Amino acid sequence: MTKNNNLFAVALITSLFFIWGFALNLNPILIPHLKKACQLSDLQSSFVDFASYIGYFIMAIPAGLFMRRFGYKGGIILGLTLCALGAFLFYPASIVRSYGFFLTALFIIACGLAFLETAANPYITALGDPESAAFRLNFAQSFNGLAATIAPYVGGLFILSETNLTSAQEKSMLPSQLNDYLNKEASAVQIPFLVIGSVVLILAIILFKTSLPEIAEEEESEGALLKEDSFFKRFTALFKEKNLMRGVVAQFFYVGAQVCVSSFFIRFAGRVAGIEQKSASLFLSVALAGFMAGRFIGTFLMKYISPVKLLALYSVINICLIILAVMSHGKFSVYALMGVEFFMSIMFPTIFSLSIRGLGSKTKLGSSLVIMAIAGGAVFPPILGFISDKSNIQTAYLVPAVCFLVVLYFAYKNLKVKDVKLSVAH
Numbered sequence: 001m002t003k004n005n006n007l008f009a010v011a012l013i014t015s016l017f018f019i020w021g022f023a024l025n026l027n028p029i030l031i032p033h034l035k036k037a038c039q040l041s042d043l044q045s046s047f048v049d050f051a052s053y054i055g056y057f058i059m060a061i062p063a064g065l066f067m068r069r070f071g072y073k074g075g076i077i078l079g080l081t082l083c084a085l086g087a088f089l090f091y092p093a094s095i096v097r098s099y100g101f102f103l104t105a106l107f108i109i110a111c112g113l114a115f116l117e118t119a120a121n122p123y124i125t126a127l128g129d130p131e132s133a134a135f136r137l138n139f140a141q142s143f144n145g146l147a148a149t150i151a152p153y154v155g156g157l158f159i160l161s162e163t164n165l166t167s168a169q170e171k172s173m174l175p176s177q178l179n180d181y182l183n184k185e186a187s188a189v190q191i192p193f194l195v196i197g198s199v200v201l202i203l204a205i206i207l208f209k210t211s212l213p214e215i216a217e218e219e220e221s222e223g224a225l226l227k228e229d230s231f232f233k234r235f236t237a238l239f240k241e242k243n244l245m246r247g248v249v250a251q252f253f254y255v256g257a258q259v260c261v262s263s264f265f266i267r268f269a270g271r272v273a274g275i276e277q278k279s280a281s282l283f284l285s286v287a288l289a290g291f292m293a294g295r296f297i298g299t300f301l302m303k304y305i306s307p308v309k310l311l312a313l314y315s316v317i318n319i320c321l322i323i324l325a326v327m328s329h330g331k332f333s334v335y336a337l338m339g340v341e342f343f344m345s346i347m348f349p350t351i352f353s354l355s356i357r358g359l360g361s362k363t364k365l366g367s368s369l370v371i372m373a374i375a376g377g378a379v380f381p382p383i384l385g386f387i388s389d390k391s392n393i394q395t396a397y398l399v400p401a402v403c404f405l406v407v408l409y410f411a412y413k414n415l416k417v418k419d420v421k422l423s424v425a426h
Helices: 002-026 027-037 047-088 090-096 099-127 130-158 167-172 175-209 219-224 228-238 244-263 265-273 277-301 307-327 331-344 347-356 360-390 396-411
Strands: none
Touching: 002 047, 002 099, 002 175, 027 047, 027 099, 027 130, 027 175, 027 244, 027 265, 027 277, 047 090, 047 099, 047 175, 090 099, 090 175, 099 130, 130 175, 130 228, 130 277, 219 360, 228 265, 228 360, 244 265, 244 277, 244 331, 244 347, 244 360, 244 396, 265 277, 265 331, 277 307, 277 331, 307 331, 307 347, 307 396, 347 360, 347 396, 360 396
């Protein structure tokens, strides 16, 4: 490839980081919006996250196998096609106003994102000089953070409305009036998701027509992974790695906490501080900007403070901030919750790196287990939603506090570790 073609390829692959960051961070907008449009409980609305993160979990291994057979480019194109299909399905889902239809569309998008995320990290490192691979990866990941920051604001601007009827107001309306109102709310997703689907589909076509290098796989992996005595023995041996297993559990709880904090933020801000949904989406964008800034600040602090100690300190701070958010009232509670985003910033890559430390030849399989722990994002939001329905949204936010206790325990068990190389961010 020429230098110009290589730069174009890097730009295309970097856009994938933006796409999955933007798509996943629309969930905090879709949860309150679909709750209103489809008349859902908090538990029911939480299945927006379940559909997204269970898609990641289910497709993690199939995506890898597909790319071994058809290459990373084929996997990326399939992933983009699935994302576009899921986005386009929002249009008919909004017409029939079927929550199950919406969840199906979200699941298809998530399956596509699993392909993109599986391919993008190794691909971006292969495009260009190996010595600058780390720079390219960090640069690309910054676009993931940028997307996460602007998605709630853009989603709130084009999807959320200022009209929020109470249950008493809904009951006072004629059935035809209520139906018209709900249909209008549901239709708000049509144009945004048609635009998203179209952009993603165009990107898939461009990638299809672009010449991209294939990543060479290790020779031994082709045969070794197919042999029962090599694959299954190595896989079962992972369960004897106590620190890895603690890391998988910690990552499972951390991702659950991260998703809970962000996804119900708008609902929390409305109930606790009376902040309108559009305004709350702006608060969330600011909080996620804090998350992105926290990545850079945390990386700087790790030059002077052990990453493990920083992980433990941030866990304690987050537990305290959530307790403040639960115990206090008004905007102070919202500000406390915004602070949690900043102190979550270094957790995923730190837990990941600590978990696979010292695994040697088992590192790849161990990494897969830690990545699959992203399924925590599917499990904990429904728990938070259930508690919210039975009590209130503030009490329900004790769920991520418990999750951070598990992260703190993992950090405690690794306090003797001094040198940690952060290699993955989510």
